[in-house]
Amino acid sequence: MVQRPPAPARERRTHGQRLLQQLQQLHRAEADFKRRREALNLPAAVGLTVAVELRPKGFLDYKAMDWKRDGIEVLNVTSHDDFDLIVVHIPDGRLGAFEKRIREYISEDTKYGKPKHAALVNVIESFRQAAFDELWTDPINPPPAQVEQWFQLWLRVKAGDPAATQRSFAQVAERLGIIVETGYVPFPGRIVVAARTTRAALEQAIELLDVMAEIRSVQPTAEFFLSDLNPVDQVQWVRDLTGRLEANGSAEAAYVTLLDTGVAQAHPLIQSSLDAADLHALVPTWNGADADGHGTQMAGIVLHGNLTHPLASTEAHAVPHRLESVNIYPPQGQHPYHLYGWVTQQAVGVVEGVALDRRRTFAMMSTCTEASTGLPSEWSATIDRLAAGGRGTLEPDNDEPRQRRLFVLSGGNIPWPKWDGYPHINHVESIESPGQAWNALTVGAYTDLTFIDHAKWPGLQGIAPMGALSPCSTTTMLWQRSWPFKPDVVAEGGNGSLDQGQPLVGPESLRLLTTHRDMARALLSETGDTSAAAAEVSRLCAHLSTRYPDYWPETLRALVVHGARYTPAMSAQLPLNRARDDKEALLRQFGYGAVNGYNTLNSDTWRPTLVLQESLTPYRLDRSDIKLNQLNMHTLPWPSDALAALGEALVEMRITLSYFIDPNPSQRGWQSKFRYQSHGLRFAVKGATETAEIFGQRINKIEREDAEAADGLHRQPMNDPDTEGWLFGSQLRARGSIQSDVWRGTAAQLAAKSHLAVFPVGGWWKDWRDACQSTNAVRYALIVSLEVNQELEVDLYTPIQAAIATPIETTIPR
DSSP states (O other): OOOOOOOOOHHHHHHHHHHHHHHHHHHHHHHHHHHHHHHOOOOOOEEEEEEEESTTOOOGGHHHOOOOGGGGGGEEEEEEEEEEEEEEEEETTTTHHHHHHHHHHOOOOOOSSSSSTHHHHHHEEEEEEHHHHHHOOOOOOOOOOOOOEEEEEEOOOOTTTHHHHHHHHHHHHHHTTOOESSHHHHEEEEEEEEEEEEHHHHHHTTTTTEEEEEEEEEEEEIIIIIIIOOHHHHHHHHHHHHHHHOOOOTTTEEEEEEEEEEOOOSSSTTTSSSSSGGEEESSTTSSHHHHHSSHHHHHHHHHSSSHHHHHHOOEEEEEOSSEEEEOOSSSOOOOOGGGGGHHHHHHHHHHHHHOOOOOOOEEEEOOSBBBOOSSOOOOHHHHHHHTTTTOOSOOOOOTTOOOOOOOEOOOBOOOOOGGTTTHHHHHHBBBBBTTHHHHHHEEEEEEOOOOTTTTTTTTTTSSSSSEEOOOEEEEEEETOOSSOOOEEEEOOOOOOEEETTTTEEEGGSSSEEESSSSSSTTTTEEOHHHHHHHHHHHHHHHHHHHHOOOOOHHHHHHHHHEEEEEHHHHHSSOOSOOHHHHHHHHHHHHTOOOOOOOHHHHBTBBBBOOOOEEOOOEEEEETEEEEEEEEEEEEOOOOHHHHHTTOOOOOEEEEEEEOOOBOOOOSSSSSSGGGBSSSSSEEEEETTTOHHHHHHHHHHHHHHHHHHHHOOOOOOOOOTTGGGGGGGTTTOOOOOTTTEEEEEHHHHHHHHEEEEEEEOOHHHHHHHHOOOOTTTEEEEEEEEEEEGGGGGGOOOOOHHHHHOOOOEEEEEEO
16 A cells, blocks of 8 residues: 555644634735625626645645535645645635634534544645745746736636636636637536736736636647657657656666567667667567667657656656667568567567566567457467466476566557547457467557647547547457457547548647657657557556566556556446446446556545455366366455444445466367367455355356356356446456456445455366476465545545455355
């Protein structure tokens, strides 16, 4: 578990009185604010914008201050080195909501003998009237005071009418000398308008323009750096970023191993993270440098992400991982398809022959041009074998350690001339080999890039809406149900546009910015599609491996999936009365959602995350039969008394199980002893109303159902009694070697869900006795997170940390 700082120790009376004095100052500011608006003949004010400083950082869920009953709304949250800053809008006359809670904190105790509202009041360091700096939420520094530029102003929607909010704001802003561009972008509870003014003018107007929730810059896009800058200007921007780079030169760093067309190692944004000695080629006589350009484009994303953000910033730019490259393409011609598994194996051998023990994420964007049907190929099965560290023979492990590996693969792209068929074309174009590999992280693409400068491109219309599937992204909608869901996750892959119905790649504002191979021509280039998405996920895996060096490849994969979330555009595809087919379609387009670096890398006080790395021996030889052997029963360390006391309050539990299988790719019908996977693992959680005995019976029956399903039989399952609480459920999530699900219910129900079992089901190790694999032990990573609304004022982190238990191994007779 990630550690958190201790709660601040406060002398309740002194602390409470100091906060009350600050609120009195805000009362006086509110009265002055009203007089100023009246003097300028502006509409009556509807409230005050207040900044609340919280210490220590990360201790309070910002939702604890979203008090709908009092009309108090959280506008924005920014995190600083040692504190969080929450900006709230407080309606007229509602400062008393804070005053009431603070007075109760001073004079009243809970039934546990603690000050009332202590979880809230103890972390409040101060109240102050919000100014420009509190509303500025961009990661880059604010602009100089007198420089006129365009700003994004994020406004609270008043009376549920976005259009009226924009009109009213524009009228008042015009009187203050602020130019507001026609049009706005609506979001839930917000609209975004573009305004041209100076920082100084906004600072004077913030109190009078009382609907502002956030101020951001209008960020440059890839189009700015590629179209609006000449190559000489690009050099200046790149030189500035190079001076701010903080590269990790340690030999112990985590690496991304790029299997592509080579890399231009001398590029100023690459050379500090890629030693010349780590520039390899599949064949020693080949050149490790990039003659194509694709590998250098991917290297830029692997190291920096979309370069528009670090280039536009003025902050230090840390690159905590390093890069190594293997050029897998010959100088002329292409490898025959049937050799690509061998090519991948040889490329892995090249880097491991130099440095075996490096912590690596292998990133490969090459795919076969023909769509996969989900059936294993030589290429995908080789990746599965390499990931699992298998030998490709039937020799048992005999306690010899395996060299397991993490692979990140792109899902393959839809050719851009077909993008006019979006989104239907994405449903019928399938992920390409080797993207069907069970043990790899296969990455699809979504997009948040929707801005088109219509002054420059008046006839263009964006294809994909914000947060939706990228036009390039393939899916597995046509795969048979027996194969895993792919992609596993999606990441930014850019967008496209239509010009009078004809599809185009770009303009560049819809693409990602990266490094260019030919530095004599330009330093920067655009990229996109599932290749760029896979490069971004590889970067996230390297960040994970840097922060948590003891985590297995299975664990890194689990954390990436566990942190992913569906965007509103993705979730909107699920109808209110969602059926199994609706959920399956979601998984076959987006996997488990868009990657989220913060969720993947961090655990919060309101979202504690448990990470377990365990093993079991799934099978045992009983005379002439191989039977299921062992399950691990994990006691969930929930503070049951505290949860039970919360009663009907809603909570969320997310579980992800990740393990690697040994493949059996011969195409003889993947049933019985010819199943593709060596073994299967599942997880199940004790139902709130189940006894331990009934829970054990349910686990026993799941394996029989699994075998019957493989033989085409379908019988009434013995379901989790809390099945309605799961997003996907036990049957839908039981595909492949990565499984994730979310349970939502009441705190009282969660308190009774006291055990989680990880148990084996069938595989060819069990069914194929002559293979002599029944004694092999297997590893798995299990991630469990719990999310509770912090406003409930209950500390779950500390008792969970104290109660983490080792698994209990139980043998189930067959």
